[in-house]
Amino acid sequence: MFGRMIRGTLLRQWKKMLMIAFTIALGASLASAMLSVMLDVEDKVNQELKTYGANITVVPKSASVLNDIYEVEGGETTGAYLREDELGKIKTIFWAFNIVDYAPFVNVKGTLEDGTDVSVVGSWFNHHMELPTGEELDAGIASLRSWWEIESGEWLDEQSNENAQIAMIGTSLAQKLGVSVGDTLHIKGSASDGDFHITGIFDAGGDEDDQIFVPLNTAQALANLDGCIDSIEVSALTTPENELAIKVAQDPSSVTVSQYELWYCTAYASSICYQIQEVITDSVASPVRQVADSEGAILEKTKLLMILITILSLIGAALGICNLVTASVMERSSEIGLMKAIGAQNGAISGLVLTEIFITAIFGGVIGFFAGFGFAQIIGQTVFNSAITLKPMVIPIVSILVVLVTLAGSIPAIRMLLRLRPAEVLHGGR
Amino acid sequence: MSLLELRNIYKIYGELHALDDVSLKVEKGEWVSIMGPSGSGKSTMMNIIGCMDKPSKGEVLLDGVDISKESSRNLTTIRRDKIGLIFQQFHLVNYLTAVENVMLAQYYHSIPDEKEALEALDRVGLADRAKHLPSQLSGGEQQRVCVARALINYPEIILADEPTGNLDEANEEIVVDLFHKLHNEGTTLIVVTHDPEVAEVAQRTLVLRSGRLAKEIVNKNFTGKIHFDEGDAFRKEEIHE
Ligand SMILES: Nc1ncnc2c1ncn2[C@@H]1O[C@H](COP(=O)(O)OP(=O)(O)OP(=O)(O)O)[C@@H](O)[C@H]1O
Numbered sequence: 001m002f003g004r005m006i007r008g009t010l011l012r013q014w015k016k017m018l019m020i021a022f023t024i025a026l027g028a029s030l031a032s033a034m035l036s037v038m039l040d041v042e043d044k045v046n047q048e049l050k051t052y053g054a055n056i057t058v059v060p061k062s063a064s065v066l067n068d069i070y071e072v073e074g075g076e077t078t079g080a081y082l083r084e085d086e087l088g089k090i091k092t093i094f095w096a097f098n099i100v101d102y103a104p105f106v107n108v109k110g111t112l113e114d115g116t117d118v119s120v121v122g123s124w125f126n127h128h129m130e131l132p133t134g135e136e137l138d139a140g141i142a143s144l145r146s147w148w149e150i151e152s153g154e155w156l157d158e159q160s161n162e163n164a165q166i167a168m169i170g171t172s173l174a175q176k177l178g179v180s181v182g183d184t185l186h187i188k189g190s191a192s193d194g195d196f197h198i199t200g201i202f203d204a205g206g207d208e209d210d211q212i213f214v215p216l217n218t219a220q221a222l223a224n225l226d227g228c229i230d231s232i233e234v235s236a237l238t239t240p241e242n243e244l245a246i247k248v249a250q251d252p253s254s255v256t257v258s259q260y261e262l263w264y265c266t267a268y269a270s271s272i273c274y275q276i277q278e279v280i281t282d283s284v285a286s287p288v289r290q291v292a293d294s295e296g297a298i299l300e301k302t303k304l305l306m307i308l309i310t311i312l313s314l315i316g317a318a319l320g321i322c323n324l325v326t327a328s329v330m331e332r333s334s335e336i337g338l339m340k341a342i343g344a345q346n347g348a349i350s351g352l353v354l355t356e357i358f359i360t361a362i363f364g365g366v367i368g369f370f371a372g373f374g375f376a377q378i379i380g381q382t383v384f385n386s387a388i389t390l391k392p393m394v395i396p397i398v399s400i401l402v403v404l405v406t407l408a409g410s411i412p413a414i415r416m417l418l419r420l421r422p423a424e425v426l427h428g429g430r
Numbered sequence: 431m432s433l434l435e436l437r438n439i440y441k442i443y444g445e446l447h448a449l450d451d452v453s454l455k456v457e458k459g460e461w462v463s464i465m466g467p468s469g470s471g472k473s474t475m476m477n478i479i480g481c482m483d484k485p486s487k488g489e490v491l492l493d494g495v496d497i498s499k500e501s502s503r504n505l506t507t508i509r510r511d512k513i514g515l516i517f518q519q520f521h522l523v524n525y526l527t528a529v530e531n532v533m534l535a536q537y538y539h540s541i542p543d544e545k546e547a548l549e550a551l552d553r554v555g556l557a558d559r560a561k562h563l564p565s566q567l568s569g570g571e572q573q574r575v576c577v578a579r580a581l582i583n584y585p586e587i588i589l590a591d592e593p594t595g596n597l598d599e600a601n602e603e604i605v606v607d608l609f610h611k612l613h614n615e616g617t618t619l620i621v622v623t624h625d626p627e628v629a630e631v632a633q634r635t636l637v638l639r640s641g642r643l644a645k646e647i648v649n650k651n652f653t654g655k656i657h658f659d660e661g662d663a664f665r666k667e668e669i670h671e
């Protein structure tokens with residue numbers, strides 16, 4: 001009987017029910033899209049921001065001290081170096097998983113055949129690493145400097161050109177020297193010299209446009225600096241800094257042991273720096289403050305925006321449902337009055353109406369969920385340039401939200417239904 | 431003890447006394463008609479007796495229980511168990527078939543029983559219309575479905591508010607005939623009507639005027655006899671269609 005009645009109303013009021021389903025689908029799709037994106041966005045935003053460069057730099061202790069005293073940025077080689085053979089250890093720290101990319105740098109002086117002094121930088125381009133964990137990683141400036149525009153030629157591929165004398169040259173320097181891709185530059189270093197084949201010309205939009213970039217070991221050979229590096233740039237996924245992080249960074253002894261452990265086990269830029277210092281001998285790792293901060297701020301703002309959109313869309317859906325359900329109950333007021341007259345208690349009638357609405361809501365919710373997931377993919381592709389993975393968490397959250405919104409939207413109609421007195425609707429002939 | 435007793439009932443809407451000090455008794459098995467001009471308070475009184483409204487003042491004793499102060503939840507239960515309602519506008523659920531409409535009353539009372547519902551339809555002569563929707567039935571047939579629905583749970587009183595108001599003469603006779611049948615079976619009937627012909631077949635006619643009981647006419651000729659025999663009545667109906 002119950003089923004028969006539900007079917008009857010659903011069929012008879014199918015237009016209204018379709019509108020309710022549509023309203024719920026709309027709300028659910030936005031909610032699930034925003035939630036999918038939101039739960040996936042932390043990674044996405046970080047990946048996005050990662051492309052704007054490293055957020056941690058590591059320099060030798062002595063260089064750091066000198067820099068601090070004389071306030072010289074990227075000062076000349078000071079004689080103290082980090083050790084190349086320790087580079088792999090960065091991927092062994094507690095937060096190794098959050099280290100997405102890093103590259104070592106060594107700066108050497110070179111002289112061209114015509115006597116021009118040039119700055120030669122040795123680094124990784126797409127350095128292949130096999131980690132002790134079994135993981136494999138291609139690290140280097142090809143991804144760390146992803147904003148470089150390659151004007152001609154292509155990225156230096158160190159994997160297929162092992163030990164080859166190849167170089168990438170900045171656009172200003174290339175213009176000054178009048179060289180182009182395919183040309184060869186003879187560079188004389190303090191220890192040795194060699195012919196470098198130019199594979200690409202890049203526009204970095206900064207100082208690097210006047211430099212020559214070569215594979216790490218060839219640069220080291222020019223100055224006889226085997227195994228030495230000047231600095232490391234690390235790109236790490238970090239948690240926005242909070243009071244605790246700042247406090248520990250200023251003075252680790254000012255916090256309790258458990259606070260310290262909490263800090264150590266949270267991916268703050270400062271705790272990752274601390275852990276890098278632990279594995280790289282005589283090093284100072286420091287967060288590149290502006291980037292780390294803006295990363296957190298942007299992430300928080302993006303999340304806030306999404307939460308706001310979700311809430312607003314759900315409120316909208318609740319209001320829409322409220323109108324439709326009220327209209328549906330009003331349309332049926334004499335039928336409801338009759339049911340009361342022949343003995344239906346309020347609970348039975350509310351149950352009937354709610355069941356109808358929930359069947360409709362489930363229908364709309366499922367459609368909305370899939371539409372929302374599709375919508376999330378579009379957002380992912382257009383905004384973050386990657387697919388959004390479906391987090392299982394989204395399903396229960398969206399279900400609960402749909403239930404809450406449907407309930408909230410039905411409240412006025414149910415109240416009306418409870419107040420409805422059979423005598424008032426049945427004796428229309430009065 | 432009377433089945434129903436109204437003691438000094440008032441129903442006041444602002445200045446308007448829709449019912450003004452009405453007292454009456456209805457015995458078990460009685461058939462009472464209520465007449466009166468429009469606005470005299472007939473429906474108001476029926477709503478109070480039918481547990482769909484409460485008086486402003488006074489007591490309503492149904493089976494010795496004062497229902498004037500019950501909660502609306504209890505009123506629903508009392509109505510469900512003791513009262514069968516018939517309305518002028520039929521009020522059938524239009525997406526349910528005739529038999530389902532009857533079963534609806536069973537559903538809210540106890541459990542739906544299709545066999546019993548079909549028997550009730552048979553009693554009002556609609557066995558062959560059981561699977562029709564209200565829209566596929568004539569007005570008379572719809573009202574007979576309502577009668578079947580009103581009697582399905584064996585109520586102590588059947589309240590009918592202008593049951594023949596929307597019917598032509600032939601259908602009016604069929605419904606009045608059904609009332610005779612119910613009366614003969616011992617059901618208490620209270621019927622509001624404008625139609626003297628419908629009123630005068632009852633044992634007693636009460637006349638309301640401006641919310642007061644103005645007159646009581648006792649039908650001395652009341653025999654309880656059915657005007658037509660059953661077959662006749664339904665044959666008439668068929669011809670009418
Ligand atoms: N809810 C209400 N609020 C205000 N006044 C009401 C209300 N219900 C009924 N009345 C008034 O009470 C009086 C009696 O109404 P009632 O419906 O009982 O008349 P009636 O005898 O059934 O009339 P009719 O023969 O036209 O059906 C009327 O004047 C009506 O306007």
Ligand SMILES: [Mg+2]
Binds near residue numbers: 427473474
């Ligand atoms: Mg009336």
